[in-house]
Amino acid sequence: MDLSSINPVLLVASLMVAATPILLAAIGELVVEKAGVLNLGVEGMMITGAICGFALAVETGSPLVGFVSAAIGGALLSLLFVILTQYALANQVASGLALTLFGLGFSALLGQDYVGLKPPATPRLDIPVLSDLPVVGPILFSHDPVLYLGIALTAAVWAVLKFTRVGLVLRAVGENHDAAHALGYKVVRIRVLAIMFGGACAGLGGAYISLIRVPQWTEGMTAGVGWIALALVVFASWKPWRALLGAYLFGGVTVMQLNLQAAGVAIPVEYLAMSPYLITIVVLVILSADKSSAPASLGRIFHASN
Template sequence: MDFGGINPAVLIASLMVASVPILLAALGELVVEKAGVLNLGVEGMMIMGAVCGFITAVTTGSPLLGFLGGALGAAVLSLIFALLTQVLLANQVATGLALTLFGLGLSSLLGQGYVGIKPPATGVVPLGPLADIPGLGRILFRHDWMVYASIAMVAAVWAVLRFTRMGLILRAVGESADAAHALGYKVTRIRIMAILFGGAMAGLGGAYVSLVRVPQWTDGITAGAGWIALAIVVFASWRPGRVLIGAYLFGGITVLQLNLQAAGARIPVEYLSMSPYLITILVLVIMSSGKGRASLNAPASLGRNFHASR
């Protein structure tokens, strides 16, 4: 079953792979924003995760350690953001931008000796007979473990935010930092933890780009994925389930345009490669206007710094 040289089963399977980085990064950012912090440095943290993960995986030979290294590297970078915005009360928008600019520079500095190397392969999870189911097996059961882990993370974040005390406190901090402070919660500490979690998730996503999706290291490898992740959080109106839909939608568009490029479609390559960004903008417009009005669901303290004056 082929449509103009594009096999739908392969397309869906590669869509799931393509959307893992933005899914992970967007989930992390969702938690950060739920805590009332706007970290625009997702792109910088992702690329730091990509380079740290790549270096760790190549030197140790283990993809698992690579992912851990990526998460750690990005979390360390996000710690700078946490320090600046939570302790030194710097403007969150400007600090997030600084994080991206700094991350892009630092990553290309760190990755200098690693251009053109192949990382150790991240294996496919052996699911035995499931993988041999015609059609479905190819779509669902022949992936590496990060694909399944990312979907599990969606469920985990959803459950924690909705059903646990921790999730409730996090949301309280994001809705009204002053009220949470008055109740005795450590607003700054909770926000720093959320920022670190967001950093680690963005790092995992970045590491997935350099270890599985591409897989090699080049400067600027994330190519705006971090910004798309930010847009997906708005698209999802701060709901984890919708983040999954959003990420798969954009993963699908990316894969489709790549396939169209490979299949030699009559549209010029440059116009195809700008399509994911254009469609992101279009969806943002639809979501933020009219009945959608995603912004109504935004955490009330989003982007506002908290200073305990009393």
């Protein structure tokens, strides 16, 4: 066992990278669920975003175009869910699962010509003095811009939900859509926008995997991250900062367990391999002891005639 071979600074820096896709998808889904909609299609929207972003970044040579089109791709796919659940009034669980299956197949089809290609590199932040600082430099000032976007988005969602009128209306729709409707708010329109925001965030998260974290395209490359993001929203009690904590915890333990293995720590590998799931759930369950509950209208179908 040689723990000294683990460099804590590099560890923190790489756990932030590992956590970002989960965080982006979870923040998007949090907004969707706050509006009272349960979209289980996160995985499908992520993988679609991953290939849309990858394909356009390769074609144009610009990672920025890639990320923008990933967000658009994810949002467009979520429109399918919108049509099914908001206009055709289909069951949300079934529609969400269908969206995941569709997204996985559709992305495989889109991606056939992109296997084995390399995307353009996304530049990292390089601030002359700050990035060279010991410890804080690698941790805080030398990541890619999308990672900061993830954190900024968390802060923005938190502030909007807590302090603004828009956030209040969104929460009202999620808690009691009949009352919100009676007050004259356009329930369906608000939900459609929330779902599209969720789709865009999931798409960004997917593109983060295919453009920065891995970076390449392979079928099924999101490998369940969308489901982890979904679970995280629930365990984080629909609170943005807790979602951030959960994502960093999950990413952190994932990276940590690989590092411990590489350092030859004498803990059986089986325990290390399950530790990210276990630790994240335990911590968030303890945190959620304050009995904050799900949005009351979560998953319920709304129609103005009811």
